[in-house]
Amino acid sequence: xxxxxxxxxxxxxxxxxxxxxxxxxxxxxxxxxxxxxxxxxxxxxxxxxxxxxxxxxxxxxxxxxxxxxxxxxxxxxxxxxxxxxxxxxxxxxxxxxxxxxxxxxxxxxxxxxxxxxxxxxxxxxxxxxxxxxxxxxxxxxxxxxxxxxxxxxxxxxxxxxxxxxxxxxxxxxxxxxxxxxxxxxxxxxxxxxxxxxxxxxxx
Amino acid sequence: xxxxxxxxxxxxxxxxxxxxxxxxxxxxxxxxxxxxxxxxxxxxxxxxxxxxxxxxxxxxxxxxxxxxxxxxxxxxxxxxxxxxxxxxxxxxxxxxxxxxxxxxxxxxxxxxxxxxxxxxxxxxxxxxxxxxxxxxxxxxxxxxxxxxxxxxxxxxxxxxxxxxxxxxxxxxxxxxxxxxxxxxxxxxxxxxxxxxxxxxxxxxxxxxxxxxxxxxxxxxxxxxxxxxxxxxxxxxxxxxxxxxxxxxxxxxxxxxxxxxxxxxxxxxxxxxxxxxxxxxxxxxxxxxxxxxxxxxxxxxxxxxxxxxxxxxxxxxxxxxxxxxxxxxxxxxxxxxxxxxxxxxxxxxxxxxxxxxxxxxxxxxxxxxxxxxxxxxxxxxxxx
Numbered sequence: 001x002x003x004x005x006x007x008x009x010x011x012x013x014x015x016x017x018x019x020x021x022x023x024x025x026x027x028x029x030x031x032x033x034x035x036x037x038x039x040x041x042x043x044x045x046x047x048x049x050x051x052x053x054x055x056x057x058x059x060x061x062x063x064x065x066x067x068x069x070x071x072x073x074x075x076x077x078x079x080x081x082x083x084x085x086x087x088x089x090x091x092x093x094x095x096x097x098x099x100x101x102x103x104x105x106x107x108x109x110x111x112x113x114x115x116x117x118x119x120x121x122x123x124x125x126x127x128x129x130x131x132x133x134x135x136x137x138x139x140x141x142x143x144x145x146x147x148x149x150x151x152x153x154x155x156x157x158x159x160x161x162x163x164x165x166x167x168x169x170x171x172x173x174x175x176x177x178x179x180x181x182x183x184x185x186x187x188x189x190x191x192x193x194x195x196x197x198x199x200x201x202x203x
Numbered sequence: 204x205x206x207x208x209x210x211x212x213x214x215x216x217x218x219x220x221x222x223x224x225x226x227x228x229x230x231x232x233x234x235x236x237x238x239x240x241x242x243x244x245x246x247x248x249x250x251x252x253x254x255x256x257x258x259x260x261x262x263x264x265x266x267x268x269x270x271x272x273x274x275x276x277x278x279x280x281x282x283x284x285x286x287x288x289x290x291x292x293x294x295x296x297x298x299x300x301x302x303x304x305x306x307x308x309x310x311x312x313x314x315x316x317x318x319x320x321x322x323x324x325x326x327x328x329x330x331x332x333x334x335x336x337x338x339x340x341x342x343x344x345x346x347x348x349x350x351x352x353x354x355x356x357x358x359x360x361x362x363x364x365x366x367x368x369x370x371x372x373x374x375x376x377x378x379x380x381x382x383x384x385x386x387x388x389x390x391x392x393x394x395x396x397x398x399x400x401x402x403x404x405x406x407x408x409x410x411x412x413x414x415x416x417x418x419x420x421x422x423x424x425x426x427x428x429x430x431x432x433x434x435x436x437x438x439x440x441x442x443x444x445x446x447x448x449x450x451x452x453x454x455x456x457x458x459x460x461x462x463x464x465x466x467x468x469x470x471x472x473x474x475x476x477x478x479x480x481x482x483x484x485x486x487x488x489x490x491x492x493x494x495x496x497x498x499x500x501x502x503x504x505x506x507x508x509x510x511x512x513x514x515x516x517x518x519x520x521x522x523x524x525x526x527x528x529x530x531x532x533x534x535x536x537x538x539x540x541x542x543x544x545x546x547x548x549x550x551x552x553x554x555x556x557x558x559x560x561x562x563x564x565x566x567x568x569x570x571x572x573x574x575x576x577x578x579x580x581x582x583x584x585x586x
Binding site: 050055063065066071072074075076077078082083084085086093095096138170 | 278279280283284285300363428429430432433434435437
C-alpha cells in the first residue's frame with residue numbers, strides 16, 4: 001500500500017517536473033533564460049576545469065593528439081577527464097575534453113532549467129511563493145567541483161589548506177551539486193502550476 | 204648524526220636522524236660518481252624490474268610507515284598528471300614560442316648531451332621519462348615544493364602517483380608500482396623499503412642563461428602527445444614570481460614547520476651521509492662562496508653566476524658522499540684555501556670554474572624552505 005503511494009507520489013512529482021519543463025521551454029522568454037544560463041554556466045564550468053582560457057597571440061587552429069580515443073576516458077581529477085584536442089581561436093583556447101563537455105552540459109542544462117522554472121515562478125507570482133535563489137545556490141557545488149582538475153588551487157585563494165576532509169568534500173561536490181539541482185528543480189516545479197494562465201510572456 | 208643501517212632504521216620509529224642504506228640486486232658499493240662533474244652517480248643495483256638504486260646513506264627523520272601514513276591525495280588519480288613518455292626536442296634556435304628568455308628551465312648535461320626542460324611544460328606533467336647520452340633517466344619537477352631532480356630509471360619508467368607527502372611529488376615506478384617521494388629519492392613502500400635512487404644534477408636556471416652556457420642544447424617542446432594549456436601555470440608564475448610561488452600559504456601542510464625564513468624562500472639543499480644543509484639562495488648570490496661543516500666535514504657552496512645556480516662540494520675528507528662514493532682524491536682538502544674572484548673560484552691559487560672544483564660535488568637542488576625543512580628538520584640553515 002505504502003509502495004503504491006510512493007509510486008503515485010513519484011509519478012506525480014515526475015509529472016510536475018515534466019509539466020514545468022515543458023512550460024518553461026514552451027515560452028520564448030523562459031526558454032531564452034534556459035539557453036542563456038546553460039551556455040553561460042557551461043562556459044563557467046569549462047573555465048573552472050581549466051579547459052577554457054584566454055590565450056591571445058596564438059594562431060587559430062585545432063590540434064588533435066595522437067590516439068585521442070585512448071585518452072578520452074582517462075581521469076585527470078575526481079570528476080575531470082583528459083583533453084584530446086586544443087582549439088585556438090586567437091583569443092580563447094579550448095582544451096577539448098568531450099567527457100568534461102558532456103558533464104558540463106548536463107550540469108549546465110540542469111542549472112538552466114532550474115533558473116528557467118524559477119523565472120517563470122517569479123513572473124507568475126500567483127502560481128507560487130518561492131524565491132529565485134534555490135537554483136543558483138544549488139549550482140555552486142558543481143561549479144566548484146571543476147576546480148579539482150590539477151590541484152585544488154582554489155583553496156589557496158580562499159586561504160584553506162587541502163586537508164583530507166576538504167579533498168574528500170571536493171570529490172563529492174559534483175554528485176552533491178547534481179543532487180541539489182535535481183531537488184531544487186523538483187521543489188520549484190511543484191510550485192508552478194502549468195494549467196494557470198500566464199500573466200505575461202512571449203507565448 | 205649517526206648513520207645506521209637500513210634494518211636498524213626500520214626498527215626505529217620517529218627517531219631523529221637515521222640513515223638508509225640499501226641496494227638490491229648486484230650492488231656495486233664502489234661505484235664512483237661521474238668524474239666529468241655532471242653530478243651523475245649512475246646506478247649500481249635494482250629491484251627486479253625496478254629502477255636502479257645505489258648504496259648510499261641519507262639523513263631521515265621519518266620511518267617509511269610514517270611517510271606512507273602522511274601521504275594524502277592531491278586530487279588527480281595515478282597518472283592523472285601524465286608523465287611525458289616520448290619527449291620531443293627542438294634546437295636552441297627554435298624553442299617553443301611561449302618560452303621567454305627569463306622563463307625557468309631545468310638543465311641537464313649527461314655524457315656531453317645538454318637538454319633543457321621548460322618549467323612551463325613540466326608543470327603539467329612533473330615527470331619526463333627520457334634518454335640522455337644513451338642513459339634512461341627521468342627528469343622530475345614538483346611545482347608545490349619547487350624542486351627539480353633527475354633520476355636514473357633503468358628499464359622502467361616513473362609516473363605521478365597523485366598523492367603528496369610534505370606537499371611533494373610522490374613518484375611510482377611502473378615495474379613494481381612502489382612509491383618514491385621525489386625529494387627523498389627513497390623507496391617507502393614494498394618489502395624492506397629504503398632503497399635510494401641514483402640521482403644526477405639538474406640545474407634550475409633561465410632559458411637565456413642555459414642556452415648562453417650550452418649553445419648546443421636542445422629544448423623540450425610542447426609536442427608532448429597531450430593537450431595542455433602550455434605557457435600558463437595553474438599555480439602562478441615565476442617570470443615574474445606570483446601566485447602560489449610568491450605567497451606564504453600552503454596548499455598541503457608540511458611535515459614540520461620552521462619560521463626562521465619565509466616558507467617559499469628558495470634554498471640550495473644538499474643531503475648526504477654527513478647530514479643535511481640548506482643555503483638560502485639569495486645569500487649564496489650575495490656571498491658567492493659559503494663554507495660550512497656538515498657532520499664535522501668541511502663543505503663549500505659555490506655560486507655560478509652564469510647559470511644563477513649553486514653547487515655544493517665536500518671539501519673535507521671523511522664520511523661518505525651523498526652520491527654513494529667514498530672520499531675525494533682532489534686537492535689537499537683539509538687545508539685548501541678557497542676564494543672567489545671574477546666568477547671563478549681559486550683553490551690554493553689555482554682558478555677553477557664554479558662547476559668544476561677539484562672536490563667531490565654533491566647532488567644539490569633548489570627547494571622551497573618549508574619543503575626542505577619538512578623532510579629534513581635536522582638540517583643546518585645558512586641564511
